[in-house]
Amino acid sequence: MHDHQPRTITPDALPEVITRYLRAHHAHDTAAAVTAFAGDATVIDDGNTYRGTDAIERWLGRSATEFTYTVHLTGAQQTDTDHYIATHHLEGDFPGGAIDLRYQFTLRDDLIEQLVIRP
Template sequence: MDDNQPRTITPDDLPEVITHYLNAHRAHDTATAITAFTSDATVIDDGNTYEGAEAIKEWLGRSATEFTYTIHLTNAQQTDATRYIATHHLEGNFPGGTIDLRYQFALRDSLIERLVIEP
């Protein structure tokens, strides 16, 4: 396996912390979702960077209420021992109405250290 080539895995093979975060985020459970991140984690979403637990908590709360949408996990990949990609299909009342987003996770000590969300 080439170190830089993601390989497809089943959603069940995603690390527990990623599944924990995705389920909490889908349920708009910010208090649970934030526990999946390291205290110094970084999230990049929609061109904005959120650093540290407080900024990520605010982002989680805002993203849960800004739009109404459904989200379905459509693909999962593992890039290396600590990096995973979970692709989601979203439909809702946001501009454009549908989009496929890649949630790119980097883990440290069984927690999410970095999350980049982009098409």
């Protein structure tokens, strides 16, 4: 993988494709959000892996309707030119009510190749 230490950056320093994805995802605009992903992208969330844009689109649609919650971007980090982390604080009607999640992005050709979401 990579052994570089992530360095803190300002959230507005995140690459355009990441901010476009996050903005669309938070607006529940699944069609716009899925355009940020490479055709063979993978998303790993809640112990499940979604491969390809069809599976990612279904995941996005489900995650948008399963619970009601607010999301605040609380921090951003960059490991190297292709690896970024966006930390979000979520509050809502899901089990536990509040959680901080790390969205770990791997980019390729200005698209999201992999997104791993973990606490």
